């Protein structure tokens with residue numbers, strides 16, 4: 220199999236479209252819904268700073284590695300790994316990277332569609348004016364009532380999955396290029412409006428302190444693992460999504476700058492979401508650690524207090540749903556592209572099969588909030604918690620670790636240097652060290668720290 224300069228699935232028409240598409244993949248529920256609630260559950264400051272460190276030190280270099288590998292192979296992650304290992308005479312077991320990504324993709328897509336369904340439902344709820352002027356408690360109760368109804372949740376879950384299947388069936392490039400150009404800027408503007416509301420609320424200082432005051436004593440091995448998992452999740456790393464998008468990047472485009480822009484945009488959106496949500500939490504006596512419902516209570520409440528809040532609130536949830544769709548598309552792309560390549564299948568058919576499978580798994584997540592709320596898979600984890608934990612905190616970091624190692628030791632240096640146009644550039648050696656050594660060690664250290672509890676280790680060190 221010869222390597223090609225074009226992918227059979229199409230190509231981004233410019234570097235900017237790749238940046239927008241990858242940013243569309245990165246910016247999603249992970250930034251607006253997940254980041255604030257995980258930060259809330261893990262004590263705020265310590266978590267946020269560790270997370271930012273993970274984005275810069277582990278996330279960025281691995282993202283670069285994914286794009287490079289994808290563009291070199293120009294196929295779905297599974298076939299890209301297959302072709303590259305054959306071409307460079309490496310062990311075929313590296314293909315595991317692709318399969319692990321497909322498995323993680325199914326797990327993530329299954330619950331992603333459920334939560335995105337909540338956002339769809341809130342478009343309607345905000346538009347109806349039902350949240351106008353309500354108290355924080357009423358907003359909280361309204362959300363709990365929604366969670367208690369599996370029928371409602373299934374309906375919105377199904378709708379979201381149908382939208383996603385429709386777009387991925389038409390092709391990523393066609394489906395994305397038009398939509399993304401205007402939605403990202405709009406999302407930014409609305410987030411700024413919300414941050415403005417937060418800044419003027421009486422809870423702003425406490426919100427800031429909660430997010431950014433480093434409390435080392437509350438950092439455990441678990442915090443590190445969750446922060447790292449979140450960094451992978453929010454940047455869409457570790458499962459081949461960015462690798463798949465990398466396969467469609469024109470050969471002439473420079474990728475280093477693109478990757479930095481993507482990571483910066485993604486981080487800004489997450490921090491803005493936190494700055495919008497925590498002041499509202501503290502000004503209204505809500506609970507920062509209330510879990511997955513955090514955004515669905517604080518944001519409707521805040522818009523409910525604003526003039527024309529019903530309109531802005533509707534637009535906000537529309538944008539969140541949009542952000543979720545552009546992410547769901549990228550989660551499905553690795554497996555979709557693989558099935559199309561392998562069986563010469565029609566994209567539409569493949570899209571429907573993938574959607575149906577992920578939908579079925581997703582029913583478990585729907586039930587985790589009502590009928591199966593008391594069913595625990597491991598410890599206190601519901602089905603949703605479990606699927607989320609395993610995919611985000613275990614599968615993505617392992618996938619990312621392998622991708623980094625492959626970029627550093629699997630591919631010849633010259634191939635990578637050519638891809639990155641890196642000859643003679645100062646950052647090249649730095650990147651090699653980070654990808655071949657620092658990032659893999661960081662991932663490993665975090666796993667070890669979770670197993671050997673961090674506090675025990677610290678206590679032991681203090682004794683010495």
Ligand code: TRP
Pocket residue numbers: 244245246247248249250327451452453454455456457458460546547549550615
């Ligand atoms: N990054 C997206 C978010 O923050 C979710 C996402 C898209 C994703 N593609 C992915 C997560 C691939 C993990 C892997 O919402």
